[in-house]
Amino acid sequence: MAEPITIKDIANLCGVSIATVSRVVNNSPKGVGEKTVERIRKVIEEVGYRPNRLAQSMITKVTHTIGLVIPDVRNPFFSELVRGVEDVCNENGYSCFLCNTDGKLDKENEYIDILRDRIVDGLLFTTQNNKESNPAFLDFHRNKTPLCFIERYVDELPETPGVFFDNEGGAALLTQFVLDKGHRNIAFISGPLSTMNARMRKSGFMSTMQSNGVEVDARLVVEGNYRLDSGYAAVDQLLEHGKPKFTALIAGNDLMALGAYQALVERGYQVPSDISIAGFDNITYPAVFRPLITTIEIPGYKLGSCGTEMLIALMKGQPLAVTRQVFAAALRDKGSVVQI
Known part of the structure; x- marks a missing residue:
């Protein structure tokens, strides 16, 4: 089996330094000539080089991954919410790490620890336990990782940005x-x-x-x-x-x-x-x-998509127009309530 192509191989083929190739691979080619950038990208395409995203993330501390914690993926409401999150992630070059807690505090804590170890860039959180202390979550928040609540918030963090329903x-x-x-x-x-x-x-x-x-x-x-x-x-x-x-x-x-x-x-x-x-x-x-x-x-898809847009803005350090967006109620009369 042939050895995988490395960034050093790309540098040797192009006659440039590893640092120059790294800047092009990470989409930050400041200071690299346009022709050099084109040559490096052409060689990368020709040899089929794929960067090691894990190694990159260890250096840059950026994984382009968002954690999403929900209580019940079987509930159709949350299925719509997840789809809204996923669509916005795809549009912006992010992956979504989905965590289903079954509404259990111990599973919430376990998933929060996993997400912290995987160094996700941000967290979307719908808790089922906001009246109970969640030490792993509060510790995650203290690490300054961008966070956005969707539909439910944690009582200890009332000022955290989020999207909610009335x-x-x-x-x-x-x-x-x-x-x-x-x-x-x-x-x-x-x-x-x-x-x-x-x-x-x-x-x-x-x-x-x-x-x-x-x-x-x-x-x-x-x-x-x-x-x-x-x-x-x-x-x-x-x-x-x-x-x-x-x-x-x-x-x-x-x-x-x-x-x-x-x-x-x-x-x-x-x-x-x-x-x-x-x-x-x-x-x-x-x-x-x-x-x-x-x-x-309740607009589950809209809650998911708007919450993800808000989180991405936070991760990019962009100011938020609003930190708490609340969607109004709409009644759908389908005939199951009759006059008496």
């Missing part, structure tokens, strides 16, 4: 829509209250009920985990006293709403004639569910 406003909009349909006994399945966005959605629901003079039955407010099975299980908890005491159910995301939908249908209830259902995210799911679920649309 979760409280979205929950208020959705709750008001259900109330305007005549419903007063409304069940609510929150996401995990360890996360900022789940707490804000619950707050939007509670405050809107109270501002409309509607007393919230504490037995109708349960906590889920943003996954399909928790929406299904929540129905058992809500029905544990027999006949449902609610005419509508609002879930903190569409996956839990779909799980609740399935559980209600299996127990003989019709949606929406018996119980109306609404959710969050506006994800894509099989059309076997009819009607589709009325929902608050």
Whole structure:
């Protein structure tokens, strides 16, 4: 097997120094003549030389790699977010190192340590544990690596740049829509209250009920985990006293709403004639569910792409026009909430 071509070989073939070739390879040919640059690039193409990016990164401390930490890659919302991140990375010559934590603090810590060892140039972070101390993450932040939050932030770092959704406003909009349909006994399945966005959605629901003079039955407010099975299980908890005491159910995301939908249908209830259902995210799911679920649309792709653009600007030392971008809520009425 032939030995791989090295930067020294390129220098010898071109009759220049290794430092000159290095400047051309790293796209910083300042002080190198135009003809010399052209000759070096031509030789590189002819011999098929590929620079050792790992070796380069050890010298330059630049890897052109971004770390992305998310809690659940199976959730269609995060799939859209990841696509937004990836597209902007590709457009700007970056690679994305994807880390799925399953919403577990120990996995967050493990991935943060891995990303730090790989010397990523920046980090996009969607945590599932912002109420708990995350020592690895805080240590990563102290190293001055550029950081941008997407949709959720860490409580200890409220001034860190990020892109977010108006979760409280979205929950208020959705709750008001259900109330305007005549419903007063409304069940609510929150996401995990360890996360900022789940707490804000619950707050939007509670405050809107109270501002409309509607007393919230504490037995109708349960906590889920943003996954399909928790929406299904929540129905058992809500029905544990027999006949449902609610005419509508609002879930903190569409996956839990779909799980609740399935559980209600299996127990003989019709949606929406018996119980109306609404959710969050506006994800894509099989059309076997009819009607589709009325929902608050959260622009996952836009959050991912805008967050990545913000992070790249930070990594390049460019000033940010805004450090915290918040996307407004939009309601998508799909017929799963009826007038009573």
